[in-house]
Amino acid sequence: MTIATRIVRVLLAVGAVTVAATAAVRAQTYPDRAIQLVVPFPPGGPADIVARPLAEGLSRALGQPVVVLNKSGASGTIGAAFVAKAQPDGYTLLMGTSNELTMSPGLFDQLPYDPSRDFVPVSTTVLFPNVLVVGKDLPIHAANDLVAATRAHPERFNYGTSGSGSTNHLTAELYRTATGLQLNYVSYRGGAAAMTDLMGGRIQAMFATMPSAAALINSGAIRALMVTDTKRWSAIPDVPDAAEAGFPQVKVISFNGVLAPAGTPRPIIDKLNAAVLKVMNTPDMKAQMAISAGEVSTSTPEAFAQILKSDFESWLAFIKANGIHAN
8 A cells, every 4th residue: 555545545534534523513503593494385285284383393492493485386396406405404404295205206307306315304294195075066975976977077077286296196197097087187386276276166176185175174165085095084084085985096195204405414314303203293283283184103214215215116106107297
């Protein structure tokens, strides 16, 4: 070994120690200013419903303001790209969802980020199914009846989605492949706009996320036909699950979770993970999420990474098998 090689190795070792020491110091003082929690969808949607009380709790747990920033568009990919390009210092976080992390990579030919490379998982926060809903004035009370009516008069039935490539779009694609229907899609910029048109009779059906639909179902503003799980959910106990409705293959459980830009030091990730678990697992938060039809589910960073990998592989296989594109 030459003297020059030895010097290079020593310098690299010193550099590694310095980086580790700097990361440790950052973790000790983190956070010392406000944190942004980016929601890649409009206000009032499922991710936003979780993010706002979580941000309040994290503000208390971390001793610094945690501010929700809505950056919506392109099925969540605009907000995700914003976080992917942020400094990996723990001050810009993503409230990630199934849309932009496990579905969009298989739907779009090009994305401005790589979910497996550009983010570090912190923890999941909630899990929830979708629910097939129709307008309250539509004389349809069962999923089989909707299938029959759509098959008989496809021109009369428009199915809303919160955007091409969104969770409810791909859930509708599962439904389409299970039933053999030809569906007329009406794509909106977010689920709230689609729900407004459903209640107004401008569209006839949609697969809505449970957090955005449960209160409207229970108030009678819309009618639910099926939950996209193989069990009933306590928030709407009278609504049959997919197996009971005759469509067990239409099973979709979505997640929300917190992620940081790749390169964020592990001590900061660990501090954030502990804070998220503390906030999400309080009795008050669990009760609040139950009202919104979300089931609190927290995890280690490694377990969240496995969920991301498994969901991505499952959706990619379905997307490829059915030739689905969002471009």
